Amino acid sequence: MARSGFPLPPPHVRGALWMVVACVAFAGLWVMIRLASQELHPFAVVVWRNFIGLMWLMPLVLTSPGLIRLERMPAQMKRAASGVIATFATFYAVANAPLANVLAINYTAPLFVTIGALLFLGERVRWVRGAALLMGFGGMLLVLRPGASEMTPGLWAAVISALATAFSYVAIKQLTGTDDSRAVAVWSFILTTPVSMIIAIPFWSWPSAQLWPILVSLGACAAAGQLALSRAFSLADAGAVMPFDFVRFGLITLAGILLFGERYDVFTLLGGAVILLSTIILALREQALAREGGKRPPS
Numbered sequence: 526m527a528r529s530g531f532p533l534p535p536p537h538v539r540g541a542l543w544m545v546v547a548c549v550a551f552a553g554l555w556v557m558i559r560l561a562s563q564e565l566h567p568f569a570v571v572v573w574r575n576f577i578g579l580m581w582l583m584p585l586v587l588t589s590p591g592l593i594r595l596e597r598m599p600a601q602m603k604r605a606a607s608g609v610i611a612t613f614a615t616f617y618a619v620a621n622a623p624l625a626n627v628l629a630i631n632y633t634a635p636l637f638v639t640i641g642a643l644l645f646l647g648e649r650v651r652w653v654r655g656a657a658l659l660m661g662f663g664g665m666l667l668v669l670r671p672g673a674s675e676m677t678p679g680l681w682a683a684v685i686s687a688l689a690t691a692f693s694y695v696a697i698k699q700l701t702g703t704d705d706s707r708a709v710a711v712w713s714f715i716l717t718t719p720v721s722m723i724i725a726i727p728f729w730s731w732p733s734a735q736l737w738p739i740l741v742s743l744g745a746c747a748a749a750g751q752l753a754l755s756r757a758f759s760l761a762d763a764g765a766v767m768p769f770d771f772v773r774f775g776l777i778t779l780a781g782i783l784l785f786g787e788r789y790d791v792f793t794l795l796g797g798a799v800i801l802l803s804t805i806i807l808a809l810r811e812q813a814l815a816r817e818g819g820k821r822p823p824s
Contacts, residue, residue, distance in 0.1 A: 540761025543753045544769040550750035552776035555619050555628075557743035559785060562620035564736055566728035570743070571616050571721045573732070577744025578751075579714040585707060592708050593715070604709070605716035607692035612717065613724065614686035622679030624781035625789050628774060629668045629797030630683040635804040636661040637691035653810050661803030667796030706755035713751060767808040774801060 533539065554574075561570045586592060618627045636658055669680065732740060757766045774797055781787035 537761040537765040540757045540759075540766045541769050543757035543760065544766040545772050547750050547753035547757060548770060548773035548776065550746045550753060552773055552780060554743060554746035554750055555624060555777055556780050556784060557739050557746060558616055558619045559624070560739050561732075561736060561743060562616070565730060565732055566725075567616040567620040568613060568721075568725040568728040569730060570620075570740075571612055572718075572725045572729075573740045574612070574616070574743055574747050575714055575718040575721050577741055578747040579711075579718055579744075581745050581748040582711050582714060582752075586711055589707070592705060593711060594708070597708070597712070598716075601709070601712040602716060604693055605713055605720075607689050608713050609717050609720050609724075611686050611689035611693055612721070614682045614689060618679050618682040618686055620679070622677060622683060623787045623789065623793070624785070625774070625778040625787070625793055625797060626668055626680060627683045627686075628777050629793065629800055630665065630680065631687050631690065632770075632774075632797065632800040632804055633661060633665050634687045634690035635807055636800075637688055639807055654807060657803045657806040657810065660806070661800050664796040664799030664803060667792045667799065670792060706759040707752060710748070710751035710755045714748070762808075767805045770801060770804075774798070 534542075558567070558570060558574075561573070565573075615627070615631070618630075639654060639658060669676065778789065778794070778797075781789070
């Protein structure tokens, strides 16, 4: 019962609401990345994302004793390693390729997770998962259209980002089963900030005074998005929250059109929708299999 006297919504409803919050925050983050990258190299923007995002999260760390446990650092480092690659690749892609194309490719990360489980964990492929995988990669072909459109460095970066994000998803699933969802988000900033500073040295330049509001907003969106996403998956199964990722696709596509003058053909939009639908089917299937096994799927 909530303090106001009204009962809280069920966990799956709260998880969905947190997912929508994460979608809005990440859409804002991508807009800020594109704006900041007009002055700074995308790799330098990554540094400010990590550093300012960490500053936004420090009050949470200081007011939550025991949230950061040093004995959990080795496990958190596995997630941070893939997170660094995913972040650098994503920022470069967002700065140098159409936003809807980048997001559509990024949606293939769960497909790569499933393929990894099939190849390295010996999981069986049944017809539902097989059909979802074929659907997802068919959608990616619609977006990329090999031979009909040029594979730019920005689009290659998006593919690398999807692969790295897949490894990050696996690590997050393992961590949220044992760690506070807030700690998972905070650790990602703590561990990636110094590494990103080193990587960005060859591309470094200081921002102008006019850019600071954008960088501060960028860090806030990154911190809010990570917290909201971790909270969503700690409250509900992936199958319950993944459908709401359509909000992110809609917001980012609109931002590309209205703010940056991007134009998308029907193949890009259809491909992105097909890829997202395939990931939702996979999430629902994993949820059903976990229930058949008598356990809650990892979040």
